[in-house]
Amino acid sequence: MFTLHRWWNRYRFQTLLVGVALGSAVLIRQTNGALLFEVYHLVAGVFRPNPVQENLLSNAQLQELQLRLTELEQQNQRLRDLVGFQSQSKQEGLLASIIGRSADHWWQQVTLGRGSNDGVQIGSVVTAPGGLVGRITHVTPTTSRVLLLSDPTSRVGVLLSRSRSMGYIRGQASNRAVLEFFEKGPDVRKGDVVVSSALSQLFPAGLPVGRVESVNLNKSPAPEAIIELSAPISSLEWVVIQPPRLSVQPEENSDQPQDAGQKAEPQL
Amino acid sequence: MKADSLDSALQDRPLARFWVNWAVTFGSVLLCLLISLLRLPGMELAGIGPNWLLIWVVAWSVKRTMWQGALVGVILGLLQDAMTAPSPTHAWSLALVGILTARLRKERYIQEDFISIALITFGMAVVSETVMAIQYSFQGNRSLVEIWNYHQLIALSSAILSSLWAPIVYFPLNLWWKRMNELEQQS
Numbered sequence: 001m002f003t004l005h006r007w008w009n010r011y012r013f014q015t016l017l018v019g020v021a022l023g024s025a026v027l028i029r030q031t032n033g034a035l036l037f038e039v040y041h042l043v044a045g046v047f048r049p050n051p052v053q054e055n056l057l058s059n060a061q062l063q064e065l066q067l068r069l070t071e072l073e074q075q076n077q078r079l080r081d082l083v084g085f086q087s088q089s090k091q092e093g094l095l096a097s098i099i100g101r102s103a104d105h106w107w108q109q110v111t112l113g114r115g116s117n118d119g120v121q122i123g124s125v126v127t128a129p130g131g132l133v134g135r136i137t138h139v140t141p142t143t144s145r146v147l148l149l150s151d152p153t154s155r156v157g158v159l160l161s162r163s164r165s166m167g168y169i170r171g172q173a174s175n176r177a178v179l180e181f182f183e184k185g186p187d188v189r190k191g192d193v194v195v196s197s198a199l200s201q202l203f204p205a206g207l208p209v210g211r212v213e214s215v216n217l218n219k220s221p222a223p224e225a226i227i228e229l230s231a232p233i234s235s236l237e238w239v240v241i242q243p244p245r246l247s248v249q250p251e252e253n254s255d256q257p258q259d260a261g262q263k264a265e266p267q268l
Numbered sequence: 269m270k271a272d273s274l275d276s277a278l279q280d281r282p283l284a285r286f287w288v289n290w291a292v293t294f295g296s297v298l299l300c301l302l303i304s305l306l307r308l309p310g311m312e313l314a315g316i317g318p319n320w321l322l323i324w325v326v327a328w329s330v331k332r333t334m335w336q337g338a339l340v341g342v343i344l345g346l347l348q349d350a351m352t353a354p355s356p357t358h359a360w361s362l363a364l365v366g367i368l369t370a371r372l373r374k375e376r377y378i379q380e381d382f383i384s385i386a387l388i389t390f391g392m393a394v395v396s397e398t399v400m401a402i403q404y405s406f407q408g409n410r411s412l413v414e415i416w417n418y419h420q421l422i423a424l425s426s427a428i429l430s431s432l433w434a435p436i437v438y439f440p441l442n443l444w445w446k447r448m449n450e451l452e453q454q455s
Contacts, residue, residue: 013286017290018339021343022339022342022343025342025343025344025346025347025350026346028346028347028350029346029347029349029350029354031350032350033347033350033351036298036301036302036347036350036351037351039298039302040302040305043302044302099305100305100306101305101306101307101317102305102352103301103304103305103348103351103352104304104319104348104351104352104358104400105316105319105397105422105425105426106352106400106404106418106422107352107353109352111305152410152414153409153410172414173315173418173421174314174315234315
């Protein structure tokens with residue numbers, strides 16, 4: 001008893017400190033590091049350029065292409081109106097800068113400088129010039145964390161826009177992903193464009209994902225293709241957070257053959 | 269001169285010394301946490317940066333006991349979990365790094381600091397990534413081939429970069445702790 005008392009008198013302060021340190025580490029972990037990301041946002045803000053000054057669309061050719069795209073979209077909308085298709089008015093996304101990358105090497109994540117104060121929600125889809133980038137997994141008041149398509153846990157239901165062959169992609173770090181087909185003999189060629197499919201529950205259909213780089217039809221259990229993601233993920237600086245209405249698209253139809261969207265739930 | 273005045277200011281006030289010491293320690297951890305989100309040019313190899321928290325754990329454990337190393341490894345591992353995702357946890361890998369670094373008892377055999385710290389960090393980076401890879405293997409949601417191919421890439425790049433950047437964290441911190449220790453003994 002005496003030794004215990006002496007020990008306590010001697011190490012009381014250290015013990016309390018260790019307790020506090022352990023406790024706060026657990027607390028920070030339970031809150032997914034919200035505090036740390038807020039501090040990071042505050043510190044990084046000093047070095048960040050003003051978003052207004054950044055003119056993303058300075059390229060004249062890009063503007064021309066966009067004008068043509070708007071024109072085509074409107075034509076498309078008018079044709080849809082003609083056939084009585086439910087109208088989907090276009091909503092502007094939220095431009096966000098990438099302020100940080102992933103804090104370890106196993107996860108492919110980025111941190112954005114927009115958070116719940118700007119209306120960002122968990123599950124919002126993130127795109128960039130080039131195509132789909134990922135999905136928001138954590139939100140703090142001024143920052144949000146995106147799980148990239150290139151992360152091995154992120155899975156998206158996709159189809160080839162030429163042959164409509166379906167499958168799902170699994171990230172492979174950097175800017176590659178593996179496409180696993182659902183059928184045995186898919187019609188696939190090098191260079192085919194891959195877009196997100198309507199079966200995905202987490203991502204809206206028809207967003208460009210990438211291009212087929214190589215094909216391995218003999219792979220067991222399912223044929224595979226390597227996809228080069230079209231968004232330059234490793235050199236991105238700006239992304240667009242899509243409005244939540246577009247982001248979440250629950251499929252009511254339960255007798256779908258195989259729902260890749262279910263697989264797309266990252267195991268966090 | 270400035271260091272001297274700080275010394276004399278802290279020498280007679282054990283409580284102030286204590287808090288300043290902890291503030292510096294805590295501040296350096298925070299700095300390492302925030303830097304790990306950055307990829308500065310020249311600081312990355314194939315998209316992989318140095319593992320700053322690992323460097324900090326090595327710097328802490330080199331002249332401390334096994335338990336202190338393990339404890340700090342667990343705390344920093346939990347913090348890194350908070351920054352990425354809780355499963356698999358980084359606490360195991362960093363705790364092991366803390367234990368092993370403390371068990372090396374470097375100061376008993378080698379006086380020299382610069383290269384030995386870099387070498388220890390190199391080895392520990394490989395150890396910590398291997399522990400992570402083993403955890404992923406047991407989790408079973410990725411194929412083993414993928415995990416271990418990727419492990420090769422990141423273990424090597426992270427080990428090279430971490431060992432090169434290790435002295436930047438180690439030297440100031442070590443100097444600080446040494447001075448605080450001296451003051452402790454004087455008073």
